[in-house]
Amino acid sequence: MSRLQKILIPFLGLVLAFWFYSARENFKPEMLRGKRVIVTGASTGIGEQMAYHLARMGSHVLITARTEARLQKVNGKLSAHTCVFMALHTHRKANPTPQVVERCLELGAASAQYISGTMEDMAFAEHVVKEAETLLGGLDMLILNHVGTSYFGYFNGDVAHVRKLLEINFLSYVAMTVSALPMLKESEGSIVVVSSMAGKVGFPFTVPYSATKFALDGFFSSLRQEFTIQNINVSITLCILSFIDTENAVRAAAELLLVPPAPREECALEILKGAALRRRELYYRYGPTRLPLLLRDWAAELLDYLVRSRYRLDRLQKSQGPAAPPPGSAGVSGAAWAALAPSSALSSPEMLRGKRVIVTGASSGIGEQMAYHLARMEAHLLLTARTEAKLRKVVERCLELGAASARYVSGSMEDTTFPEVVVKEAENTWGGLDMLILNHIGHSYFNYFNGDVAHIRKLLEINFLSYVAMTVSALPMLKESEGSIVVVSSVAGKASSPFCAPYSATKFALDGFFSSLRHEFIIEKVNVSITLCILGYINTESAVRAVSHAIRGTPAPKEECALEIIKSGALRRRELHYPRGAVGSLLLLQAIAPEFLDSLIRSGYKVENIRRT
The missing domain is CATH 3.40.50.720 (NAD(P)-binding Rossmann-like Domain)
Known part of the structure; x- marks a missing residue:
């Protein structure tokens, strides 16, 4: 009976959660018209698509990323009454070409600016927020989306890499939040934290990345509780994403994953909807992200097996070269099924x-x-x-x-x-x-x-x-x-x-x-x-x-x-x-x-x- 309960309870939770979120679907693009929004990691992928959606909704957009050339391209596709191009390292403003301004006006953004720089530098994270205050006079939404470069493979023991990734994927998110909070409190705005299924459930081949994404969950979930207690009307939306068809994700993992990627354009729009509706968490796509979380703490070893079954392990071995350790065979062991029931075994001191x-x-x-x-x-x-x-x-x-x-x-x-x-x-x-x-x-x-x-x-x-x-x-x-x-x-x-x-x-x-x-x-x-x-x-x-x-x-x-x-x-x-x-x-x-x-x-x-x- 206890085993049956552990299987049925998560599925009941899935049905209830689906009904709950479906009932609250009342997003209107007008909700973001005129809003002042920072989007980080906006030169490609989901961040780029969010910038385009916000532009069509008439928002003021300030976008950031490492690559200035890419940002100029994105900025050129955003409609704006003013387009300001800034590079942190030179502190010089470049004059936009007529074509960029013309393209900016086409999509309908109230304004669009960019700043290029690296989130490894905490001063840059704070600088972005300061520029928002200077250029926009305040802030309504902070969308934290950037990630540092990591590898998709067995953990190689490089502690320095984990430390560096924490700076980019986690500490810079905290630093930007701290800097932006006075403006967000004044506007009763929103913080949007773009995370991943690898920030909720352990996945192989992403050990350093997973640690940083889990850290985001811990910090911002705790902070949300404090905001509620203090009656601070700033929402925090944690976005749990599945495999998305961004260039970086497809290049890193497409050959190794058995699941197809979801479209980044739709993903970006769902993030903005979740943020505008001030949801606690956003799951995209819903089934592949929410269901595993229902299994996570009640059928953990079964979930682990299901996670590993998503990979073409033979291809990972080839991509790692002959020095890579051989992958094990996947199957539901007796231990996995036994984990569904409570264990009564006791250890002996002799062990x-x-x-x-x-x-x-x-x-x-x-x-x-x-x-x-x-x-x-x-x-x-x-x-x-x-x-x-x-x-x-x-x-x-x-x-x-x-x-x-x-x-x-x-x-x-x-x-x-x-x-x-x-x-x-x-x-x-x-x-x-x-x-x-x-x-x-x-x-x-x-x-x-x-x-x-x-x-x-x-x-x-x-x-x-x-x-x-x-x-x-x-x-x-x-x-x-x-x-x-x-x-x-x-x-x-x-x-x-x-x-x-x-x-x-x-x-x-x-x-x-x-x-x-x-x-x-x-x-x-x-x-x-x-x-x-x-x-x-x-x-x-x-x-x-x-x-x-x-x-x-x-x-x-x-x-x-x-x-x-x-x-x-x-x-x-x-x-x-x-x-x-x-x-x-x-x-x-x-x-x-x-x-x-x-x-x-x-x-x-x-x-x-x-x-x-």
Whole structure:
């Protein structure tokens, strides 16, 4: 019966959601006439098509992209009373030719301007918004659509590339939002975030890209909750797109995907409709994007199989060359079907006896408790954290409890060299590794987002990029031992939670990265498990200190939580939800009633105790 429920509930949700969105279809082009709109990534693809649609609707359009020549072409196709051409790097204005002005007037835009530059430069992101203020006198809609160049293939271990992609695909979105927010508040405008199915569900061959798109979901979903609480009338529309027939997407993936691409012209129009109607999320095309999300948290392994079945894996092998690892065969395993029903298996402490385990963030809280449980199971332990004095005491206690061995390395994960130092210590000491437990977090605040982009960048370095770096360094040893990676995350990395936008972004990014990497391990037949741990409110010292004044719920015990994480890692489970009932119910509601869940989450906070910034 439980298996049947897990299949029927998502389909019921699909029917209800389809009815809900169909009932609200009342878009009129006049809704965007005269509106002042920024469109980023507008030289090609969906961004270019959005610019054309907005022009026909009589909007004021300011478009941006890297390539000036392409922007001039787009601008030439937009009708305008004034056409201003700007290049950030020269700060010179070029005079438009008569043909460009004539073409601009043909399509009917109230005005059209462009700025060329790279979103790698945060100053450029802010400059675009400043120009909108100067040229348009305000802003009604900010459409964030640009993406950095990445590759479509197996993750190559390049942490620097992931870091660079986060700057373009995520942090520049945040920076532009921060800069534009005063104008958007004044106009009661809209923020439109163009994302992808790879920002909601793990996909193979897009590991860095998926992480950045997941981060967008985490940040903007959290920010939306804060806007609602503060009665800020600025809408946020997250656009979840399927495979679209843009030049870049078709060139990268058309030969490898079994699904046909959807038309970019229609996609662009649907984005604008969703934005004008101030929808929470826009799915295009609806069936291929919404249905997988209903399966995501209730039939996850089945969904993983369906995702992998979309690819021509033999062609990917050829495109990667002879050095590429052979793809595995796809099929619904017994484990996939078994995942539809709850597992009752329990781990035996003997499973971890003699295992070589790294635990990060082990000086206090859940990490400390995991160290003690592992010590009782007679594992070899290497513990890390910032505070050496605390680590020394934890190691001493582990030895008292029966650890086969216990040692520590103290340092900050903000230091990009430290993750490799920790893994090297394990290699030099043990000659191998069986389990990598990634549990550390950087300090953040529990409050309304304060606009500090530098803080998010720092938090990404600690909470996300160091996890990636440690995984890359440890992977050769884990492949040899057929070991396990355990990623400790949070319910704030799955659902929209207010007052923790920077933290949520980093935890969502972990889901995107490791869920995508898991696919590649299965395809390559790499026998290294990845367990993502989704935790609710736990009674760690830091969590209680940070949020107890604002959360109505009672925290779950850290000792039991730590043991459940270890069990799940040992049993090589895909995900752990703890406390199971609370987290499981939340994920069910997210699948079938996301707006209701948003309201329910907000009701769980004592908002009056949150200091407004």
